[in-house]
Amino acid sequence: MEQYNGTAMTSAKFLEKVWPDVYAKVSPEHKEKLANFTHIWELKELDRTDHGAGFGLTINEAIGRERFALMDAIDKLEITEGEYQAITQPELYLDISEETRKMLSGMVRAQRGPDAGVRGGASIAEGETQWFSKNVTANVTRLAVDLQWENSADIQNNLSITIYSPDRCVFGPFTEAEPFYSNPHKMQVYTYISRPGGVAEGEWWYCIKGVKIHGVQNYTI
Structure with missing residues (x-):
């Protein structure tokens, strides 16, 4: 290369x-x-x-x-x-x-075809990137994205997410994870994209990256 x-x-x-x-x-x-x-x-x-x-x-x-x-x-x-x-x-x-x-x-x-949707759960290693897609129909004004994973007591793993819209806009990468108030070991990267007239219709792509991970980390999105 x-x-x-x-x-x-x-x-x-x-x-x-x-x-x-x-x-x-x-x-x-x-x-x-x-x-x-x-x-x-x-x-x-x-x-x-x-x-x-x-x-x-x-x-x-x-x-x-x-x-x-x-x-x-x-x-x-x-x-x-x-x-x-x-x-x-x-x-x-x-x-x-x-x-x-x-x-x-x-x-x-x-x-992954255009109607594959976003996978419920997966696992990822450090340095790895994984792609998921979601087909968004017309008249959707708010698209919420919620990336979650749970760390063990002595390990702090970090994931990030970048979002690509059908009209070629890039959102992110989002890397600032926050713990759940009820579980300090469960981490969440939550964001949403909104547009009063409707977000872009078509296939949205989510890129998950294992930023810093010990072993393999399970997550949901």
């Missing part, structure tokens, strides 16, 4: 050179779309924000357009979780440990 840093090429050429097996599975329609994007090889970082625990990434406009095009192109392909993360979020992928990369390279990415 890094050997092409500073090289002028399209996103289509990037996939063809670096991930030829993935590129061969991309539809002609998406190959044509990716040929119109210039791949951004500046491996400095996305817009970083220090949140005290780990780091957050916010996709800016220039990088965002290309990343969304790459997500659209490979989302339904039979590839590993490692391939998906390396292609769509190279900064995050290069930041995680070699052990985590090997783990992700052995995980077949679950395909």
